[in-house]
Amino acid sequence: MQVTLMKGKIHRARVTDADLRYEGSISIDRDLIEAAGFLVNERVDVYDIDNGKRFSTYAIEAPAGSGTIGLTCAAARLAMVGDKGIIVAYAGFAVAEATAFRPCVVLVDDNNRVISAG
Template identity: 55%
Template sequence: MNLTMLKAKLHRAAVTQCDLHYEGSISIDKDLLEKSGILPNEQVDVLNINNGERFTTYAIEAPAGSRMIGINGAGARKAQVGDLVIIIAYAQMSEEEAKSYTPRVVLMGEGNAVV
């Protein structure tokens, strides 16, 4: 049996832009992707702390050092610039693997700086 476990999380990231007319996805600063272990094109869930909205999309790379968290496409209807979000990636693993796996959790602070 495989379990779906938390792989990585960016906690309390601030949305820096919303682009309704982009084809979709969430743009995440390349440095934040690397710190969290989330890969470009990986499926993620986005949980909006401000309004309770949740949606699934995929991550794309924003320029390194930009601290960008950009909600694109239809997801842009579920967030506003300044909203705090939690971005979560999951992984499938056996129960045995899950018992020893530690997810990467990146806590975000002011201006999307890593705390």
């Protein structure tokens, strides 16, 4: 049997950009991608804290240290610059593996800089 668990999340990240014309998804500061254990092009779910909208897209890399959380293409219609959100990646595990797994939770400040990760 397989179960799906949260693999990693970035909690309360602030949307910094929205671009309807760019092909893509959600651009995430490389430092945050690494801290959360995400892979470039990995499917992520985004939960907007301010408006309650939830959607799935894929992660693309923004420059390290930029603090960028940028929504592009269709995702840019679902949140506004300044909105806070949660970005989550999930993974499938065998039950035995799942009981020992611990997700990476990244807390960020208002500039999307890592406060804590673990």
